[in-house]
Amino acid sequence: MMEDGHQNAVVDNSLFRRSFLKTGTLTSSGLALGLSGTAPVSAGDEENGDGDSEGxxxxxxxxxxxxxxxxxSAIQIGEMALNRAEHQELRNFLEQSINNQIxxxxxxxxxxxxxxxDPGCVLDIDLEDVRVLITGIPGEPKPNERAYLKTLEGEEFDLRFLEIFPYHHRGAVxxxxxxxxxxxxxxxxxxxxxxxxxxxxxxxxxxxWYINWI
Incomplete structure (x- = not known):
């Protein structure tokens, strides 16, 4: 059993298998990340995720x-990309993206x-502690994709980044x-x-940009 300060980082893979990716629901995905009992829902609506329409x-x-x-994750990727991107348009885009994420x-x-x-009860989990789940979020770059990008610079980096990062945006959509x-x-x-x-x-x-720079 982990200490109380880290209990929210405990991941039950069986719960994740019932996650958004499998069921199409956000509720079970959040529960897999330790949200059980966090949101104010009524007893009658708990099972299907419905709650007070005013909350x-x-x-x-x-x-x-x-x-x-x-x-x-976008902030992490953006900060990494800023050190490797060649085109000023892409660097400007990354800087604005980081500000938007903040x-x-x-x-x-x-x-x-x-x-x-309390936002801390919901959000204060180290990214690395739940990386296996985060890489399961739609569009989230896999560790091998991140590692590959870190080996590139300049024009080659820009093109490979533009092949991968739109899927991150699509995940949010x-x-x-x-x-x-x-x-x-x-x-x-x-x-x-x-x-x-x-x-x-x-x-x-x-x-x-990808079409113009390829």
Whole structure:
């Protein structure tokens, strides 16, 4: 048994097998990451993830947690890419992306706090502690893809990055579309809609660069 300070990082692979990737639901995916008992849901709606329409249900909280990991991962990848990218347009894009992810994390914390949930209880898990789950989130680069990118620089890096990173954006779009079906919070719904719009915009831009630079 791990100490209390690390209990949220404990991963049950059997739960993950019932995750978003298998079932299409955000609720069980969040539970696999230690969300059990976190979100304010009524007893009658607990099983299907429905909760108080004025608050957050499990799908909402699961989405916020997974989106936070998505943002933190994007910051890591962006900072790595800034040291290798050749085109100034891509470097500018990465800098703006990092800033957007930081703002997104603050928005997620604000939504959780407003709902009476301590953000630390939901978000304070080291990325490396749950890497096996994070790489299972749609579009999340696998360790071998990250390692490969780190061997490249300049034009070659830019092209390979533009082949991989749009899928990271598509993962956020996929998660956001699910919470639009399963969530109950109007604020989370707006966040998901904004995420879809910005991620699709980024995907389009990256594909345009790829076509121009190849």
């Amino acid at each position: 957050l249900n499990l799908a909402d909280v699961s989405y916020l947690q997974l989106l936070a990991y998505h943002h933190r 703002e997104g994390l603050e928005k997620i914390k604000s939504i959780l706090s407003d709902a009476g949930i 996929q998660l956001s579309k699910v919470v639009l079906r399963e969530g109950r919070s109007a604020e989370v719904e707006q966040l998901a809609q904004n995420t879809i719009e910005t991620q699709i915009e980024g995907i389009t831009q990256m594909y345009q």
